[in-house]
Amino acid sequence: MNSALLALVTILLWSSLALLTDRISHLPPLLSVGLVLTACGLAGAVRLRRWRVSAATWLTGVGGIFGYHFLLFAAFGRAPAVEANMIQYLWPLCIVLFSPLFLPRNRLAANHLLGAGLGLAGAGLIVTGGSFGLRMEYLPGYLCALGAAVTWACYSLQTKRLQPFPSAAVGGFCLVSGLLSLALHFLLGAPGPNPTGADWLVILLLGLGPMGAAFYTWDAAMKRGDPRMVGALSYLTPLLSTLLLVAVNGKRFTPLHGLAVLLVTSGAVFGSLDTLRPLFASLARRRRT
Incomplete structure (x- = not known):
């Protein structure tokens, strides 16, 4: 399975999150x-x-998966969800921009920056609904959300620099991260109800899908593919997530969603030109013959 397909499988899984x-x-x-x-x-x-x-691989894996989720939930607890979610969705842009720092051979071209920018604009419309405002009293939450975005981008890129390791090891990273999260929950004594039978079913689905198999396919996509292309494609996640909510929960599809579709799709195409050019060339050769 090639990297673009692996990235799309991951995005489809994440869209159900x-x-x-x-x-x-x-x-x-x-x-x-x-x-x-x-x-x-x-x-x-x-x-x-x-x-x-x-040990370096364990540190990267647990630091990335646990660090991202810890900072993300810290952000949601300290800032409005819309603003925090928008800021944390800077991670695909961070992947594109940080690629030359982690992988010096991956220089940025105009199409990578344009694709990331269009994707960010489209994701922004989806997440914020067209209204977005930052207030200084929520600065700690905003910084946590930005930290989550940077953490996920650095984790994703660092896996390409480490000594090659099987994607199956991601299961170990998730297990340690999960146990750390549970330990922190009980240490802080956070109040709340216990899971019901229906809750356990959802937890199992999440653990097998968007927070399970998706981590494996994401790891494989980042190792095999161009992170600049994968980062641009990642902005399809909030778009598909919203479309799924429209289909399942009856949420209304507005002209704003239509504009977001156009922006995100354009961004994915521009950011993936390096991958698409050989495909277009192959199709053109077939037509000539």
Whole structure:
């Protein structure tokens, strides 16, 4: 499976995240993310032997997965959800911009910057609904959201610099991150209800899908593909997530959503030109013959 297809599979899985997490939004955040990541890790334990990786790889994996989720939920607790979510969605742009720093051979071209910019604009319309305002009293939350974006981008790019390791090791990263989240939840004594039977089903689905298999396919996509292209494609996530909410929850599709579709799709195309050019050339040759 090529990198673009792996990235699209990841994006499709992540698009169900909002729909599923909404079903367990009544649970304490650190409890829900801890249970989901632990479920993912336990499911991946069937390949336990492939978790034998270097200490640097463990540090990168756990630091990225736990660090991102910890900062994200800290941001939601300290700033309005719309603004925090928009800021954390800077991670695809960070992946594009940081690529030359982590991978000096991956220089930025105009199409990469244009694709990332269009994707950011489209994602912004989806997440904010066209209204966005920053207030200084929420600065700690904004900084946590920015930290989450930078953490995920650095984790994603650093995996390409490490000694090659099997994607199955991501299960170990999730298990440790999940246990850390649960430990933090109980240490802080966060109040909240215990999961019901229906909640456990959603937790299992999340642990197998958008916070399970998606981490494996994302790891494989980043290792095999051009991070500038993968970063541009990633802005399809909030768009598809919103379309899924429209289809399942009956949310109204507005002209603003239509504009966002155009912007995100254009951004994905421009950001992926390096991958698409050989495909277009191949199709042109076939037509001539």
